[in-house]
Amino acid sequence: MSISDKHKACPERSRRDTKSTKPEGRLQKSKVRTAERSHCEGAPTATSLRSAFPQVPSDGSQKRSNLPVASGQAPRLRQSSAFTQLFLRVLVFYFFLPGISFAGPADSIVAVVGETIILEGELQQALDFVRIAGADTALPDSVLRAQLLEQLINNELLQEQAKKDTIEVTRQQVTAEVDVSIQALRDRFEDEDQFRAALAAEGVTERMLRRRYEDDVRRRLLSRKLMEKQGVTKAYISPAEAERFYEANRDSIARVPGMVTLAHILFAITPSPKAESAGQRRAAEVLDILSRGGDFAIVAGSFSEDRKTSGRGGNWGWNDLRDLPLDLAMVLDQLEPGQMSPPFRSLEGYVMTKLESRSGDRVRFRTILLRVRLGRADTLRALAKAKSVREKALEGLAFDSLAHRFSQDPITADSGGFLGEFLIDGLTSPFDSVVADLDSGDVSGPVLSEHGYHLVKILGKQPERVMGYLEMQDMIRNYLYQEKFSQRLSEYLARIAEKVYIKRAPQRGRL
Numbered sequence: 001m002s003i004s005d006k007h008k009a010c011p012e013r014s015r016r017d018t019k020s021t022k023p024e025g026r027l028q029k030s031k032v033r034t035a036e037r038s039h040c041e042g043a044p045t046a047t048s049l050r051s052a053f054p055q056v057p058s059d060g061s062q063k064r065s066n067l068p069v070a071s072g073q074a075p076r077l078r079q080s081s082a083f084t085q086l087f088l089r090v091l092v093f094y095f096f097l098p099g100i101s102f103a104g105p106a107d108s109i110v111a112v113v114g115e116t117i118i119l120e121g122e123l124q125q126a127l128d129f130v131r132i133a134g135a136d137t138a139l140p141d142s143v144l145r146a147q148l149l150e151q152l153i154n155n156e157l158l159q160e161q162a163k164k165d166t167i168e169v170t171r172q173q174v175t176a177e178v179d180v181s182i183q184a185l186r187d188r189f190e191d192e193d194q195f196r197a198a199l200a201a202e203g204v205t206e207r208m209l210r211r212r213y214e215d216d217v218r219r220r221l222l223s224r225k226l227m228e229k230q231g232v233t234k235a236y237i238s239p240a241e242a243e244r245f246y247e248a249n250r251d252s253i254a255r256v257p258g259m260v261t262l263a264h265i266l267f268a269i270t271p272s273p274k275a276e277s278a279g280q281r282r283a284a285e286v287l288d289i290l291s292r293g294g295d296f297a298i299v300a301g302s303f304s305e306d307r308k309t310s311g312r313g314g315n316w317g318w319n320d321l322r323d324l325p326l327d328l329a330m331v332l333d334q335l336e337p338g339q340m341s342p343p344f345r346s347l348e349g350y351v352m353t354k355l356e357s358r359s360g361d362r363v364r365f366r367t368i369l370l371r372v373r374l375g376r377a378d379t380l381r382a383l384a385k386a387k388s389v390r391e392k393a394l395e396g397l398a399f400d401s402l403a404h405r406f407s408q409d410p411i412t413a414d415s416g417g418f419l420g421e422f423l424i425d426g427l428t429s430p431f432d433s434v435v436a437d438l439d440s441g442d443v444s445g446p447v448l449s450e451h452g453y454h455l456v457k458i459l460g461k462q463p464e465r466v467m468g469y470l471e472m473q474d475m476i477r478n479y480l481y482q483e484k485f486s487q488r489l490s491e492y493l494a495r496i497a498e499k500v501y502i503k504r505a506p507q508r509g510r511l
Contacts, residue, residue: 111149112503113156123149153502154493155223161496162222167229169221177217178210185209232492235484237477245476246469254472258424258464260435263417265389265402266409268452269382271372279372283343283350286368290340296354296366305349306369314354314366321361328353332363348372386446386453393443399457408452417457424464431456 107119126148127141139147189195199206227233246254271279286303290296300314309316321329328351331341335355343350349371357364389406393399400416407413427435431454434444438458446453 108505110505111153112501113153114160114500114502116156116159118149118152118156123152126152149504153504154489155219157493157496157500157502158223158226159219160500162226165226165229167222167225169218169225173221174214174218177221178213181213181217182206182210227489227492230492232488233485235481235488237480237484239473242473242476242480243469245480246472250466253476254467256462256465256467259421259460259462260424260427260458261421261460262419262431262435263399263403263457263459264409264412264419265386265399265407265417265455266412266452267382267386267389267406267446267454268408269374269378271374271378275372275375275378279350279370280343282370283352286370287343287352290352296340296368300366300368303370304368305371306367309367310369314368316365316367318357318359318362318364321363328367332365343370382453383446386455390443390445390455393455393457399443418459421460424461435461 107121109117110120110123111118123145127145130144130148186192186195189198199209224233270276286299289299297313297315301310301312304310304314306314321333324332325346327344327346331344331353332355335341335353337355337357340354341352343352345351346369349369351367351369353365353367355363355365385406389402393402400418403413403417407417409417412418424432424435430447430449434447434456435458438444438456438461440458440461442458444454444456447456448454
């Protein structure tokens with residue numbers, strides 16, 4: 001991850017003249033995380049198991065799911081189009097940090113404000129920053145570009161007015177703000193050595209970085225002092241006003257959804273050794289026919305037990321590797337067009353596949369599936385095992401230790417069965433009804449899903465609740481203040497814009 005990503009670089013940089021600054025490389029700080037995925041015969045694959053708990057992390061690592069509202073966290077205020085406008089104003093005027101990359105010599109001019117130009121590169125950086133920051137991403141780029149260009153123009157209007165009003169900031173004020181910004185950037189690295197290494201890798205010293213910050217900080221302080229002098233920032237929100245807002249919007253802003261943290265132990269329903277051996281023999285027989293020159297499509301039509309594809313010679317057509325079961329995708333990724341795989345174990349039985357064509361990550365292939373059938377005895381055997389392990393859990397043995405020992409979930413067994421934190425309303429059947437009847441610390445009886453039997457433990461559970469006014473008053477008052485500030489700022493900018501030359505380029509054009 002680059003320094004630009006670390007502080008979400010923005011286009012608010014020095015525009016004292018029209019000279020272009022040479023772009024520099026990005027400071028890289030990357031981590032490569034690998035996830036080992038295991039496969040066991042008769043056990044569900046990582047891909048198939050995720051459908052039971054759709055919010056389990058997709059990389060198989062032990063981390064919590066990304067949720068709209070974290071446990072105990074206040075919900076966000078409703079985002080209307082007016083809220084988006086407010087967000088952009090506050091973002092541009094107060095929260096842009098100085099950027100690392102600069103406009104190149106071929107940048108076109110998108111606006112002129114007084115004696116200052118605004119370049120296409122700066123506008124594009126602003127667009128990228130807002131997208132990363134998570135503003136209303138449903139807005140088309142053309143609409144968002146127009147809004148951000150107006151904010152950049154407004155920034156320059158404030159700078160022009162600050163000059164006219166002889167607003168000044170001291171070097172000590174600038175230095176103090178720069179120190180805070182540099183420290184915030186440093187804190188985003190794991191240690192000082194990584195920060196220094198990132199600077200050195202790009203040929204940037206801390207002194208050079210500080211100089212880049214200084215002009216941006218000075219501009220921000222000038223804007224702030226000007227708005228304070230003109231009374232733009234003076235807005236009072238009374239407790240009564242905040243409480244009225246809460247009462248009017250409580251249903252949409254105060255609801256905290258129920259959350260539950262889960263662990264599980266999976267007991268896959270696997271075939272008997274006799275059925276498994278029979279499946280292996282059948283796979284070997286079919287492989288022998290193919291190795292002696294049998295046509296894959298004809299053999300698939302005769303032997304494959306995949307009802308969806310056997311009638312068309314095992315043909316799957318074109319598919320993206322990312323949309324296929326993990327085990328099948330991994331095998332296909334190793335083949336060249338025309339090659340055939342040896343039999344491999346899937347959830348349903350033994351599979352052979354032939355890659356016919358490849359175009360990037362898209363593949364056209366055929367398969368032969370030889371099912372290994374499950375019987376009633378296989379189901380009863382898994383159920384008996386689940387009941388036995390539950391008795392051990394109820395006797396006081398640690399659930400995570402039992403998961404390490406008995407779980408056949410290839411993703412979570414090594415992490416003690418930990419699944420993560422979930423929205424209670426987002427759980428799928430049958431786990432939604434199971435969780436509804438359990439409290440923190442409880443272990444469910446065996447729960448049957450398409451993957452086998454599960455024992456589910458509730459590690460933590462918080463029911464849905466509605467936050468009271470006292471819990472939300474600071475958030476509400478800040479929101480209402482920003483709305484008033486935005487209105488006062490719009491009125492002030494409209495007044496000073498009448499006295500400054502402003503010219504905008506046509507949409508996607510140049511001056």
